[in-house]
Amino acid sequence: MKMTAAVLYEQGLQRPYADSRPLRIESVDLDGPGEGEVLVKVEGAGLCHSDLSTIDNSRPRTLPTIPGHEGAGIVAELGAGIRDLKPGDHVVFVFVPSCGECRNCRRGRPNVCTRWPQLRARGELMTGGRRLSRDGTFIAHYSGISCFAEYAVVARSSLVKIDPAVPLVDAAMFGCAVQTGVGAAVNTAGVRPGDVVAVVGLGGVGLSCLLGARVAGAQRIIAVDLSDEKLGLARQLGATETFNAGDPACAKDIHEATGGGVDFAFEMAGSIKALALCLELLTRGGAVVTAGLPPAAATYALNHSSLVGDEKAIRGSYMGSCVPERDVPAFIELYKQGRLPIDRLKSGTLPLADINAGFDRLADVAAVRQIVTF
Ligand SMILES: NC(=O)c1ccc[n+]([C@@H]2O[C@H](COP(=O)([O-])OP(=O)(O)OC[C@H]3O[C@@H](n4cnc5c(N)ncnc54)[C@H](O)[C@@H]3O)[C@@H](O)[C@H]2O)c1
Ligand SMILES: [Zn+2]
Ligand SMILES: [Zn+2]
Structure with a gap:
């Protein structure tokens, strides 16, 4: 079938993107779903900083591609062998599909499926399929999703079925920001009642982490960003204190306020600057959990002796260590109860045609989550 999509041919074009237009709105070809695949009509697609890192060339990707990895939609057609979904079902896209057979998948850690990275690098689906093209030239699938488009064909494990009562524009954010942020707090860190936590970086991911820490019972939630506007929003969402990372006394002030530092710094x-700040904020025995994805070559030098002598930990968190089939419905239920007010992260909706200007706003820290609607 033919459909309209936002295609990226070149990374690293000059800003403003509204003028250089890295994402071209074009008609492309989408093949129907093969075995183990599903055709989804996209209803909402969020703009995440990881898409921006592709556009600005911080993180190289296979090109051309159709970005978009945070979204939700409605099942339109089933490929062979799909028995647990039907047309009309509401689904959230999962940006790490899983094979179900590798050692990590079998041990309950599908977010670190060992088969997925090679397929992802080739721009293929988990099934090995390639369904996107234009004039006969293959277009790489992005994280197995590519939802900056009217439709997407994805592998079954790229989807979680959700309650149709949830607006799909809000549901979209559960695909990336919510799984990543809430999951970092409740799964990777395992925040418990009484913990003192700091969240450094308050975009869709960081604010979701703040909400996750709150729902897990953190006693104090210290929010840190370079933007005072973000700090204000964080206070509305439950931060107990806020500090501006641009203030040279930031780490010292947080140590004073907490009487020695935090248990978890996210x-x-x-x-790397934010990672260094997080390590500075820890109390003895504390842990840094990082979900940030810096430029691919960025490195950080760690003081080995303090790591050991103060028993600190530093842990990466990919897709919030989530098991999507378990966690997405659970987080959606908390949202329905008003305990995870994810709708507050929504800065507005936009048509696909305005997506380049949307990425200008994200780069300018002038928006949290903007959702493309179709
Ligand atoms: N690990 C994962 O699974 C995963 C998933 C999604 C996104 N990410 C990554 O998470 C990060 C956040 O994504 P987002 O969409 O929320 O981004 P965003 O651009 O919406 O928000 C980033 C925030 O960080 C703040 N910031 C930047 N430098 C800072 C500093 N030195 N100190 C304090 N605050 C600082 C900015 O002001 C902004 O408010 C990105 O790196 C993204 O690629 C990771
Ligand atoms: Zn994302
Ligand atoms: Zn696997």
């Missing part, structure tokens, strides 16, 4: 900015 790096949610995607920057």
Whole structure:
């Protein structure tokens, strides 16, 4: 079938993107779903910083591609062998599909499926399929999803079925920001009542982490960003204190305020500076959990002796260590009860035609989650 999509041919074009238009709105070809695949009509697609890191060339990708990895939609057609979904079902896209057979998948850690990285790098689906093209030239699937488009063909494990009562524009954010942020707090860190936590970087991912820490019972939630506007939003969402990372006394002030540092510091900015700040914020025995994705070559030098002598930990968190089939419905239920007010992260909706301007706003820290609607 023919459909309209936002195609990226070149990374690293000059800003403003509204003028250089890295994402071209074009008609492309989408093949029907093969065995183990599903055709989904996309209803909402969120703009995440990881898409921006592709556009600005911080993180190289196979090109051309159709970005978009945070979304929700409605099942339109089933490929052979799909028995647990039907047309009309509402689904959230999962940006790490899983094979179900590798050692990690079998041990309950599908977010670190060992088969997926090679397929992802080739721009293929988990099934090995390639369904996107234009004038006979293959277009790479992005994280097995590519939802900056009217439709997507994805592998079954790229989807979780959800309650149709949830607006799909809000449901979209559960695909990336919510799984990543809430999951970092409740799964990777395992925040418990009484914990003192800091969240550094308050985009869709960091604010979701804040909400996750709150629902897990954190006693104090210290929100840190370079933007005072983000700090204000964080206070509305339950931060107990806020500090501006641009203030040279930030780490010292947080140590004073907490009487010695925090139990968990969440790096949610995607920057080495933020990672360094997080390590500075820890109390003895504390842990940094980082979900930020900095430029691919970025490295950090760690003080080995303090790591050991103060028993600190530093842990990456990919897709919030989520088991999507378990966690997405659980997080959706908390949202329905008003305990995870994810709708507050929504800065607005936009048509696909305005997506380049949307990425300008994300780069300018002038929006949290903007959702493309169709
Ligand atoms: N690990 C995962 O599974 C996963 C999933 C999604 C996104 N990510 C990554 O998470 C990061 C956040 O994504 P997002 O969409 O929320 O981004 P965003 O652009 O919406 O928000 C980033 C925030 O960090 C703040 N910031 C930047 N530098 C800072 C610093 N030095 N100190 C304090 N605050 C700082 C910015 O002001 C902004 O508010 C990105 O790196 C993204 O690629 C990771
Ligand atoms: Zn994302
Ligand atoms: Zn696997």
